[in-house]
Amino acid sequence: MTCAVLCIGTELTRGELVNTNATWLAAALTDLGFDVVEDVVVDDDRARIGATLERLGKAVRVIVCTGGLGPTTDDLTTDAVAATLGVKVVRDDASLEAIRRRIERAGRALSPSNMKQADFPQGADILPNPVGTAPGFGVTIGGASAFFMPGVPHEMQKMFEEHVRPRIRTLATRNTHQVRLRTYGLPESLVGERLAGVEEVFAGVVIGYRAQFPEIEVKVLARGASHEAARELCDRATTEVRARLADIVYGEADDSFAGVVGRTIRNKGFTLAIAESCTGGLVGHMMTREPGASEYLLVDAVTYANSAKTRLLGIDEEVIRGHGAVSSEVAAAMAEGVRRVSGADLALALTGIAGPAGGTESKPVGTVFIAVAAGTGTTVTEKHFLGSRHQIQTAAAYAGLDLLRRACG
DSSP, rough: EEEEEEEOOOOHHHHSOOHHHHHHHHHHHHTTTTTEEEEEEEEEEHHHHHHHHHHHHHOOSEEEEEOOSSSSSOOHHHHHHHHHHHHHEEHHHHHHHHHHHHHHOOOOOOOOHHHHHGEEETTTEEEEEETOOOOEEEEETTTTEEEOOOOOHHHHHHHHIIIIIIHTTTTTTOOEEEEEEEEEOOOOOHHHHHHTTTTHHHEEEEEEEEETEEEEEEEEEOOOSSSHHHHHHHHHHHHHHHHHHHHGGGETOOOOOHHHHHHHHHHHHHHHEEETTTTTTTTHHHHTTTTGGTTTTTEEEOOSHHHHHHHHOOOOHHHHHHSSHHHHHHHHHHHHHHHHHTTOOEEEEEOOOOOOSSSSSOOOOEEEEEEEETTTTEEEOOOOOOOOOOOHHHHHHHHHEEEEEEEEO
C-alpha cells in the first residue's frame, strides 16, 4: 500500500525550520507496513497545495499531511482542501467549544483567529486535538484517504497515534518488520563497511543508515510473506548486525545516548556528579532531559572560570598554573573535586578548547581532556575533535558519557 507524507509551510521550504515531522511520520508509516513513496514539502500557497493534493490523490492510496491549520493568515490548508474537493468550509460547533475551553483555561479569550481553527471542509471527518487548539480532519481526495494534522510536532504525533493510526492500520498489508539500532563510536563509512554483505546473506533485508552527528542509526528492514515471517527474518539479520557492530550499539528505536547511560548508572545503584568547563553544562542538560535523572545525578557544576574550579571544586591554583586549565591534571582534579564535595560514587569532568579561538600548537582547538573518578581511582582520556564550536562541545559530551557507560560496565 503506497502512501505519501505532505508537509505544508513556507518556513519549511525556506529552510527556516527543520522538518522533523516528515521523518517521524515516514518511520511510523513504514512500521505500519506502508510503502512511503513520496515526501513532499509545499509552501503556504493555495494553488500549489491544491495541485499537489490532486496529484498525490491519483498516485497513492494514503496521504498524511501536517501544517497550515493554525490561526494566522498564512494557514491555508483547510481552504485549499475545500477548494480541491469543490465543497464549502463549514464551522463545527463542538470543535469551537473545545477550542474555547482550552483557550480560557490558559487565561485568554477566544479570538476570531482562533475561531477559524473550527472550520473544516464540508463532510470532513474531524480529528480532535487533545493537546492543542487545532483539530485535524480526514477526507477522500481522488483515490486516496487523506489526513490533515497540525504542524506542531507533539500535537501531530498525539493526533496520529490516537486518530490516524487506527483509521489506516488495516489498509496496509503488513509484511515488513523494521528494527532501528542506535550506535555511537564509529563514522558512517566504517559502520557501512562492517555491515557489507548482510543484505546478500539475508535475502529480503535492506540495511539503511541515518547520520545524526555524532550518532549513526542503522535500520534493518525485512520483507516476507507475512509479518511474522518478516519479523523472524529481521530478528536473524539484526542478530548478525549487532554481532558485527559489537559495543557501538547502545540502544534501539527512540533510545537516547544520555538516557541509556543514565539508566545504566541508576541500575547499578551509583550516584553521579559532573564538573564541566568547555561543554558549559551540555552533559548535565543531556542527562536531565531524560526522566529519572534525579535518582542518580547529584550535581552538575559548570566551572568555566579558573576561579570557579578553585573555589567550588577545591583545585589547587598551582595545578592550574603549572599545567594549564586544559590538561589531564586539571581534568583529574575537577573529577576528584566534584566527587569529593558531592559524595557521589562516580564523577565526570571535562575541560578543553571548543574554539573557534584559544588553541595553541601544543593544544589546538578541539583538544579535550575527560576524566572519570571512582572509588577505584581516576582515569583521564585526551581527545581531539574537529568541527565547529557546537560540534566540538557535542562530541566532547558524547565522549564523556561513553566513558561513564564503559566505567559502569
